[in-house]
Amino acid sequence: MANLTPELEKARLKILKISEDFGLDCYETIFELINYDQMSQFASYGGFPVRYPHWRFGMEYERLSKSYEYGLSKIYEMVINNNPCYAYLMEGNRLVDQKLVMAHMYGHCDFFKNNKWFEPTDRKMMDTMANHATRIRRYIDRYGLDEVEKFIDHCLSIENLIDRYSPYKPTFKSNVVELEEQQKTSLFTSGKEFLDEYISSAAKFRAGAENHDEQGVDERNKFPERPERDVLLFLMNHAPLKNWQQDVLSIVRAEAYYYVPQGMTKIMNEGWASYWHSKMMTEKILADSEVIDYADACAGTLAMSPTSFNPYKVGIELFRNIEERWNKGQFGKEWNDCNDIAERKNWDKKLGLGREKIFQVRRDYNDVTFIDEFLTEEFCVQNKMFVYRFNQRTGQYEVDTRQFPSVKKQLLFQLTNFGQPIIHVENANHKNRGELLLRHLFEGVEMQQNYMEETLRNLHKIWKRPVHISTSFDGKDTIVSFDGKAFSQA
Amino acid sequence: MSIRRDQGRFRDIVRGKIRENFKKYVTHDELIGKREKDYVKIPVPYIDIPRFKYGPKQQGGVGQGDGKDGDPVGGEAQPGQGQAGSDPGEHSLEVDISFDELADILGEELQLPRIEPKGGKIQSEKNNYTGMAPTGPDSLKHFKSSYKRALKRYISSGIYDPKNPVVIPIRGDFRYRSAKKVEQPQANAVVIYIMDVSGSMGEEQKEIVRLESFWINTWLKKHYKGLETRFIVHDAAAKEVDEDTFFKTSESGGTLISSAYKLCYEMIERDYPADQWNIYPFHFSDGDNWSSDDTKMCMRFLQEQILPKVNFFGYGQVESKYGSGQFYKDLEKEFPAEEKVVLSRIKNKEHILGSIKDFLGKAR
Numbered sequence: 001m002a003n004l005t006p007e008l009e010k011a012r013l014k015i016l017k018i019s020e021d022f023g024l025d026c027y028e029t030i031f032e033l034i035n036y037d038q039m040s041q042f043a044s045y046g047g048f049p050v051r052y053p054h055w056r057f058g059m060e061y062e063r064l065s066k067s068y069e070y071g072l073s074k075i076y077e078m079v080i081n082n083n084p085c086y087a088y089l090m091e092g093n094r095l096v097d098q099k100l101v102m103a104h105m106y107g108h109c110d111f112f113k114n115n116k117w118f119e120p121t122d123r124k125m126m127d128t129m130a131n132h133a134t135r136i137r138r139y140i141d142r143y144g145l146d147e148v149e150k151f152i153d154h155c156l157s158i159e160n161l162i163d164r165y166s167p168y169k170p171t172f173k174s175n176v177v178e179l180e181e182q183q184k185t186s187l188f189t190s191g192k193e194f195l196d197e198y199i200s201s202a203a204k205f206r207a208g209a210e211n212h213d214e215q216g217v218d219e220r221n222k223f224p225e226r227p228e229r230d231v232l233l234f235l236m237n238h239a240p241l242k243n244w245q246q247d248v249l250s251i252v253r254a255e256a257y258y259y260v261p262q263g264m265t266k267i268m269n270e271g272w273a274s275y276w277h278s279k280m281m282t283e284k285i286l287a288d289s290e291v292i293d294y295a296d297a298c299a300g301t302l303a304m305s306p307t308s309f310n311p312y313k314v315g316i317e318l319f320r321n322i323e324e325r326w327n328k329g330q331f332g333k334e335w336n337d338c339n340d341i342a343e344r345k346n347w348d349k350k351l352g353l354g355r356e357k358i359f360q361v362r363r364d365y366n367d368v369t370f371i372d373e374f375l376t377e378e379f380c381v382q383n384k385m386f387v388y389r390f391n392q393r394t395g396q397y398e399v400d401t402r403q404f405p406s407v408k409k410q411l412l413f414q415l416t417n418f419g420q421p422i423i424h425v426e427n428a429n430h431k432n433r434g435e436l437l438l439r440h441l442f443e444g445v446e447m448q449q450n451y452m453e454e455t456l457r458n459l460h461k462i463w464k465r466p467v468h469i470s471t472s473f474d475g476k477d478t479i480v481s482f483d484g485k486a487f488s489q490a
Numbered sequence: 491m492s493i494r495r496d497q498g499r500f501r502d503i504v505r506g507k508i509r510e511n512f513k514k515y516v517t518h519d520e521l522i523g524k525r526e527k528d529y530v531k532i533p534v535p536y537i538d539i540p541r542f543k544y545g546p547k548q549q550g551g552v553g554q555g556d557g558k559d560g561d562p563v564g565g566e567a568q569p570g571q572g573q574a575g576s577d578p579g580e581h582s583l584e585v586d587i588s589f590d591e592l593a594d595i596l597g598e599e600l601q602l603p604r605i606e607p608k609g610g611k612i613q614s615e616k617n618n619y620t621g622m623a624p625t626g627p628d629s630l631k632h633f634k635s636s637y638k639r640a641l642k643r644y645i646s647s648g649i650y651d652p653k654n655p656v657v658i659p660i661r662g663d664f665r666y667r668s669a670k671k672v673e674q675p676q677a678n679a680v681v682i683y684i685m686d687v688s689g690s691m692g693e694e695q696k697e698i699v700r701l702e703s704f705w706i707n708t709w710l711k712k713h714y715k716g717l718e719t720r721f722i723v724h725d726a727a728a729k730e731v732d733e734d735t736f737f738k739t740s741e742s743g744g745t746l747i748s749s750a751y752k753l754c755y756e757m758i759e760r761d762y763p764a765d766q767w768n769i770y771p772f773h774f775s776d777g778d779n780w781s782s783d784d785t786k787m788c789m790r791f792l793q794e795q796i797l798p799k800v801n802f803f804g805y806g807q808v809e810s811k812y813g814s815g816q817f818y819k820d821l822e823k824e825f826p827a828e829e830k831v832v833l834s835r836i837k838n839k840e841h842i843l844g845s846i847k848d849f850l851g852k853a854r
Contacts, residue, residue: 041493044493044496045493050492053492053495053496053499054496054499055496055499055500055503055537056496056500056537056539057493057496058493058494058495058496058497058498058499058500058501059496059497059500059537061493061496061497062500062501149499153539156539157539157540157541158541158542159541160541160542160543161542304555309551309552309553309554310554313554314554383554384554384555385552385553385554386552386553386554386555386557387550387551387552388550388551388552388553388563389550394562396563397550397562397563398559398560398561398562399553399557399558399559399561400550400559401559402559407552410550410551410552411552414551414552420542420543420544421542421543421544423542440542445544445545446544447542447543447545448543448544448545450540451540451541451542451543452542454540455540457540469542
C-alpha cells in the first residue's frame with residue numbers, strides 16, 4: 001500500500017470496512033499522499049501522473065498552482081477511474097478532511113466500478129495515458145515539437161465532435177491501432193472508389209450537369225450515406241493524414257472518450273460520493289471533536305450558488321429524496337394519481353425500499369435519465385431552483401422563472417451532449433468536390449461565431465479542402481464556409 | 491518534472507503574445523493604475539482552444555437560491571465576452587507579473603543592453619544567518635542541532651534507550667541560528683525626472699511623461715536595487731515634488747528650463763557624489779523655452795555642471811500643439827557628438843516604446 005502515514009492508514013482501513021458494510025463495492029483503491037505541487041500537476045494532467053507534452057497542461061498547472069499559492073482555491077480530492085483506482089490525498093490537510101475525502105472517494109470508486117455507463121471505459125487508463133505519451137514523444141522526436149504540437153492543437157479544436165453514445169454500441173472500437181493496418185480510404189490520395197462511381201462515369205456526369213442545382217448533386221453523391229456523429233473517427237479514416245497524424249488524432253479521440261462517462265454522470269457521481277461520505281462520517285466515523293470542522297468543510301462543498309447549480313448539492317439531495325420516497329412508497333400509479341396535499345405529505349407505506357432503490361439508480365442511470373425521472377416539482381421548490389437568462393436590455397443575468405417544466409427543460413438541455421452543439425458529418429463530397437460539410441442540429445441556440453470560424457480554420461488544416469458547416473443565425477439557415485483563405489456565408 | 495516543460499512552453503507562448511501585442515500594453519493606461527507593491531497586473535492572453543460552442547449569452551442556466559423573477563443573479567460577466575467579434579481563441583486572464591519579469595520582457599522586446607553596475611564603493615550590510623549560538627529567540631531555534639546535542643548528551647551519559655528513543659532536551663542543548671553581518675557592494679542609482687509643467691503642456695503630454703517614466707523606472711529598478719527617484723517640475727521656476735504631485739500637478743505659466751537644470755545640479759551636488767552614484771536625469775518638455783538667452787544658460791549648465799557628473803542625460807520632447815519644439819534643435823546643435831546626451835521625440839502614445847528604446851538602448 002502506498003505512502004500513507006500510520007494514522008491515515010488506520011483511518012483508511014476503518015473507512016474501507018464501513019463502506020463494505022454499507023454495500024459499496026470498489027476496485028482496490030490505492031491512496032497516495034502528495035504535496036500541493038504534485039496535486040496541481042496531476043490535476044493539470046486530468047488526474048494522471050503522465051501525459052503527452054502539451055502547453056495546455058502547463059497553462060492549467062500555472063493557473064492551479066498560482067491559485068493555490070495565493071490561497072484562492074484548493075483541490076481536496078482527486079480520484080482516477082482505473083483498476084486499481086488511484087486516489088490522491090493532499091499532504092497537510094487536517095485529519096478530519098482526509099477522512100472525509102477518503103469516504104468520498106470510496107463513493108466514487110464504487111460508482112466507477114458499478115455504474116453501467118462506465119462499463120466501456122478503459123480500466124487501464126493509467127497505462128494507456130503513459131503509452132500515449134510515449135507515442136507522442138516519439139513523433140516529437142521525429143517530426144519536431146512545433147509540428148506535432150500544432151497538429152495536436154488542431155485535433156483538440158474538434159475534440160468535442162464525438163458520438164457520446166457510440167461506446168455503448170457493440171461495434172464501437174476505441175482502440176484504433178487496427179484501423180491503421182486496414183487500408184484507409186482517403187478521399188484524395190487513394191481509394192476513390194466511391195467517387196469514381198460518380199465522377200468518372202460520363203453518363204452520370206451528364207445527368208448531373210443537366211440537373212445542376214447543388215442540392216441535387218449533393219443528394220446523389222453523398223458520402224457517408226448516413227450522417228456520422230463521430231467526426232473524429234470519420235476524419236481518421238478519410239482525411240488525407242500522414243500515419244503519425246492519424247495516430248495522434250486517434251489518441252486525442254480515445255482520451256476524449258475516456259472522459260465521456262465522467263461528464264455524463266457528474267451530478268450522480270458527485271451526489272453518490274457525497275451521500276456516502278455524509279452517511280459514513282456522521283454515523284460511523286466522526287469523533288465528537290471533529291464535528292464542527294466536518295460540518296464546515298461539508299457546507300463549503302454543498303453551498304448553493306445563484307449562477308451555477310452545484311452538482312454535489314443537487315446530486316446528494318436527489319439521492320436522499322429518492323431514498324425517502326422509496327422508503328415511504330411515494331411512487332407508482334397510486335402516488336401519482338393522488339392529488340390530496342395532506343395525504344401526500346403524510347404518505348408513508350413503510351416499504352423501506354430506499355437503500356435498494358438508490359443502488360439500482362446508481363447502476364442504471366446517467367445524469368440525463370436521472371434528472372428526467374427523479375427531479376420532482378417538490379424538489380425544485382425545496383431546493384430553490386430557477387432558470388436564469390441574459391437580459392439584453394439590462395445587460396445582466398436575471399432570474400427568468402421558477403416554473404418546474406422550465407427548470408427541468410433547461411437542466412436537460414444543459415446535460416444533453418454536455419451543453420455543446422450537436423454536430424455531425426453531413427457530406428464529405430459536398431458539391432461533388434470532396435468538400436466537407438458538417439451539420440449543426442440547430443436547437444434554438446446559436447453558436448458563437450468567432451469560435452466557429454477559428455474551428456473551421458483548424459478543421460481545414462486537417463481536411464485540406466474547403467470545409468462548411470450548416471447552422472442557423474438570426475433565424476436563418478446559414479452555411480458558413482472556409483476555403484483555406486476566406487470565410488463566406490450562404 | 492515534465493509539467494515544468496509544459497509550463498515553460500505555455501509561458502513562451504504567452505510571452506510571444508506579450509511581445510506581439512506589446513505596444514498595446516505599454517500604452518494601456520490602467521496598467522499603472524493597477525500597480526500594487528511589487529506586482530503589476532497585466533492582462534495576458536489565456537489561450538482558449540477554439541471549438542464549436544454555443545454563444546455566451548444565449549444559453550442561460552439553472553441556479554439555486556432566493557430571488558423573484560427578474561432579479562439579477564449577479565452572474566459574473568465573463569471576461570472577454572463583452573467584445574464579441576474580437577479575436578477568438580483568446581481572452582484575457584489577468585496574470586500577475588513581477589516587475590523583474592516585466593523588465594526582462596521589456597529588455598528582450600527593446601533589445602536593451604544590460605546596464606553595468608557602477609560604483610561598488612558603497613557597502614550595504616546584510617544579515618546572513620550562518621552561525622550557531624547558544625542563546626537566541628525561540629523563533630530562531632535550530633531543531634536539528636539542538637536535537638543532535640541532546641542526543642549526544644543522552645548517548646554519552648548512557649541513558650539513551652534505542653527501544654524507547656525519546657530524547658528530551660535541556661536548556662543547554664538548544665542552539666539558535668545567529669546572524670552574521672555581511673557587507674555587500676551595492677550599485678547606486680538615482681533617476682531624476684524633470685517635467686515641464688508650463689501652460690503649453692496639456693493633459694495628454696503629461697500622460698505620456700507619466701507612462702514613459704513608469705517604464706523607465708521599471709527597467710532601471712531591475713538593474714539597481716534601491717533605486718532612488720527624484721522629481722522636479724518647472725515652469726518659470728523649478729521645485730522638487732513628490733511622485734504623486736509630479737504626475738498630477740498642473741501649473742501654468744512661462745518656461746525657464748534653466749531653473750530646473752540648476753535645481754537638478756544642486757541636487758546632485760548635495761546628495762549624490764558622482765563617484766558613487768549612477769545618475770540618470772530625464773527631462774521631458776514640449777521644447778518651448780522662454781528665451782534664447784535662457785536656452786544658452788541651459789546649454790552652459792549642461793556642458794559644465796551636469797554632464798561631467800551623470801551617466802547619461804535624456805531629453806524627451808513631447809509634441810504639443812502649442813510648443814515650437816525649438817529646444818530639441820538647440821540641444822542637437824549644441825551636442826552633436828556627445829554620447830551622454832540622448833534626445834528623443836515623442837509624437838504620441840504610440841511612440842513611447844520607441845522613445846524608451848532611444849533612451850535605454852544608450853544608457854550605461
